[in-house]
Amino acid sequence: MADTSPLKLAKELLAVLERDEPRLQRIDNFIRGRHDDPYMPPQADDEYKLLAKRAVSNWMPLLISTPAQALYVDGHRPGTSGSGLPKASASTSPQWSHWQRSRMDARQAAVYRGALGFGHSFVLTEKTKKGVMSKGLSAKKTAALYEDPANDDEPYVALTVTAMPRGDAPGRARMFDARYEYAVTFKAISDLDSVRVGTRKLHGASECPITRFAASVDLEGRTVGVVEPMIPLQNRVNQTIFDLLVSQTYTSHEVRYVTGMAPPLQMELLDEAGNVTTDAALAVDSRPRLDGAGNPIPANINHNARRFLFAEDPDVKFGSLPAGPIGSLIDSVDMTIRHLAAISQTPPHHLLGQIANLSAEALLAAETSLSRKITEFQSLFGEAWERVFRIAAEMDGDTAANEDFAGEVQWRDMESRSLAQSADALGKLADQLGIPKRGLWKRVPGVTQTEYEDWEQMAEEDDSVGQLATALTRATSNADTTASFNSEAVAA
Incomplete structure (x- = not known):
């Protein structure tokens, strides 16, 4: 990298933020339910516009939440110590x-959701009054430059950016x-x-303390999340759904009609001088009310299922x-959601809620694609957390933890079993x-790191008591055997 002044680098990074802002804002709009309007006629009235607002069915948060949860x-399991000393347990290691x-037990979710939504997020590790700490940063306010992105x-x-x-x-x-x-x-x-x-x-630190969490990175260094490909x-x-609502509003009900009958008109009362009056006692005549074009205004007819229509004219x-x-439109909605599930690798029953009469094998097959995607995210995010831990160790002056490239984070098994x-x-x-058997303890569903270490301590205590009891038993048995042998020898 050529020697570049801090001012030039700051300008370049702000230019990156300005360049990416429209794309990231569009993604953020779709996450928050501010979607593109569906097509409607140019002369659409207020009723059409209201149906367009009600047609928004925001699936984007679910596409993020499903893998994020x-x-x-x-x-965290530290790597093998180079000095030959035993490794520290996960809960007592400097990384944990x-x-x-x-x-980060609570704050890690925001980092994953940001990376899954925008394609990447960041974590800043810094020294504070409470010690070395890390916090998540939004992709909309943070930019980074790489020699090989x-x-x-x-x-x-x-x-x-900390303040606009x-x-x-x-x-x-x-x-x-x-x-x-x-x-x-x-x-x-x-x-x-x-x-x-x-x-x-x-x-x-000896390197930039900001770490990128990318949901997917190609060989061009571009990141993409789960939202942007699903916008179309x-x-x-x-x-x-908008077409369904329009059809449901205008064509899903039986329409009654009448021909050969002039509609009743709105009438206005006239007094003796021929002026319009609202006092029925002064009215001597009436005439049809006219609109701005001079046409009679039809009267509103209050008609419902309890009223009958009749006419004297044959x-x-x-x-x-x-x-x-409207059944075809309902089927079209179902098909589109299935396409969304297939392309996003989300099990269809997560979106459609149809889980009746599904065997365990069918559910497992439906969850396989999602499990593979989650495993990929764990590999990418796990490497990022390990870099965060190494930077934190360097800031703390822990040389051994800073050089620990064999450590790895441990992900909780979230499968439903x-x-x-x-x-x-x-x-x-x-x-x-x-x-x-001890190697399988961590695979017990729901077990935490603290519980696991409590089990290890209790097992060691039980082993110690058992070994002491065995030793006492052996010592007592040997003493009894020796005494018996001596008694036999004296008798002889």
């Missing part, structure tokens, strides 16, 4: 202490490179001439128009394959 880091100090884990510079300009108050941002943190101000993201770089300070299908769903004809079918099924499967693994 299966992503939960539950522990940093995790708990940063309150497809393969590099660490950016050579990154910037996050308001009135005369300029916007503020923090920029990080491999050694320093810079204070950046600007009047507008689009006004690069107003960018100023202020004081700098050491951030305590979401628009198709909205259009189909030429008057009554009839009805049958309701139009009964405890009886899991116990039966784990028992067979231990008995038939000879896997150590």
